Amino acid sequence: MTEIQLPDQAADTPRPLDLSRPVVLHTLTFLEEGEDVTVGRQDINSFCVLPADGAALLKELGAGRTPEEVASWYAQTYDQEVNMQDFLEAMEELGFLAADAAEVRQVAPVRWQRLGRAVFSPPAMAGYCALIAAAAFEMARDHRLLPQYHNLFFSPYVMVISLTIYLLQVPLVALHEGFHALAGRRLGLNTSFGFGRRLWFIVVETSMDGLVTVPRRKRYWPILCGMFADLLSIAVLTLIGAAARRPDGSEPLAAAICLTLAFATLIRFLWQFYFYLRTDMYFVAVTVLGCVDLHEAARRINSNRMWRLLRRTDKLADEEELHPTDRRVGRWYSWLLILGYGFSLGTALAFGLPAALKVVQLMWDHVAHSTGAGGVLDTVVFVLVNLAQGAFLGFLFLRERRRRRTAVKLQHVIA
Known part of the structure; x- marks a missing residue:
């Protein structure tokens, strides 16, 4: 999402535009939050943050007035001049301007919206909670059902373990992201899947750019429902594992695999609290704090700290370009970002290294013996x-x- 700011000096005009003719705008949404207004096209997931007077300027253009008339209105209303040519070019870059009325695309109804409403209906939610409660009861009754590290090694072959986790986690990851997507569709938002990177981790992500146009109180469930899906997966896998156990308490392969997947899913659930990796909890924090792009702001602030230590002031980035809230919160969040990266490295050494050594030992035994x-x-x-x-x-x-x-x-x- 782009932030459009208000500078003190007029920018140079790169190319002339006809300001005497009205412009045509695509169907836009406006969400006022404090002093800013989020404006966007939901059909192409293009959004920006405008100050209140910038949003008012855009609305006047959408009312059919010429840019010259709107510029005059703006000067009289806000007692300052507007560089209308630059403003229109910025809106064109965002895809807000249409060539003519025939090009204006009406936002089509979002597919799977009814399915999203059904999946998160009160009866469905009651069923999900019942499954989670039943699994918690079984874990309390038999502690061997608790997700634990030893559940990973159900086979002496490393590749069998790895492929089982990789392949059978695919539907569980799909359920996590599917809950995100359906929660967004339920609100009428277009959602999509893709691959991304967090440090050295490959992740599947759900794009819900249109969520910025939804009132803040309605954003939390689409963000958190993926973690709820993880808890639901753990519950179902645990119940299947408990049901598959033999009367003598021994575990058949099906039960062992279910408990392995439950532990792997718990790790994914806990990983969401690594907010500095822009996980689900990061977006909860950003929503609560009212930030626009806190991660990028923190990265820029940390980069400037490094260049100042190296006395390379020519490399400093302009922090004044950041959204005021991002700049204010980023002052302390940037330190948490550094601590978070250090924590990831520390946990990788403390927990990932022993598991890796165990894997190496198993592979060495295969080759050496x-x-x-x-x-x-x-x-x-x-x-x-x-x-x-x-x-x-x-x-x-x-x-x-x-x-x-x-x-x-x-x-x-x-x-």
């Missing part, structure tokens, strides 16, 4: 899969850098 073709194949496939994952992570990193470099910054348009 000649456990047969199956053991060697297990080791080779495991290495190849991890190399492929590393290559995909590198691709996402390069794509992210390319998008940052080509991103158009729309600012300093009203003077």
Whole structure:
């Protein structure tokens, strides 16, 4: 989402526009929050933050008045001049301007909206809560059903464990993201899936850009419902694992796999509290604090700290371009970002390293003790899969850098 700011000086006009003819706007939404107004097109998920006078300017243009008339109205109403050409170019970059009335696209009804309402209806929610309560009761009755680290090693073959977790987590991840998507569709928002990167983690993300046009109190459930889906998955897997157990208490393979997936899902649930990685809890915090792009603000502030320490003031980025709320909160959140990255590294060394060593030991046993073709194949496939994952992570990193470099910054348009 783009923030359009109000500068003190007029920008140079790169190309002339006909300001004597009315412009045509696409169907836009306006959401007032404090001194700012979020404006956007929900059909293409393009949004920006305007000051209240900028939103009023846009509404006057949408009423059919010419840009010249609106500029005169603005000067009389707010006692300052407006660079109308720059403003119109910025709106055109965002896709808000249409060539003519025939080009204006009416926002079509969102698909799966009725399904979203059914999935989150009161009877459905009551059923979900009943399943979670039943699983909690079974865990309290038999502590062996609690998600625990030892559940991961249900097989002596590392590749069997890895493929089982990777493949069977796919529908569980889809359920998590599907809950996000359906909660957004329930509100009439277009949602989509994609891959992203958080540090060295590959993640699946649901795009809900239109959520910025929804009143703040209605945003929390679409953000948090994915974590609720994780709890529901853990509950169902635990109940299946408990039902699959034999009368003598032994675990068949189906029960062991269910408990393995329950533990893996719990890890994903806890990972959402790593807010500094822009997980679900990060967006909850951003919504509560009323920020626009807190993560980018914190990154810029930390980058400036580093350049000041290195006495490279020529590398400093302009923090005044940041949204005021992002700039204020970013002063202390930027330190949490550093601590968070340190925490991730620390937990990876404290918990991930022992698990990795265990995996290496299993692979070494296969090769060193000649456990047969199956053991060697297990080791080779495991290495190849991890190399492929590393290559995909590198691709996402390069794509992210390319998008940052080509991103158009729309600012300093009203003077």
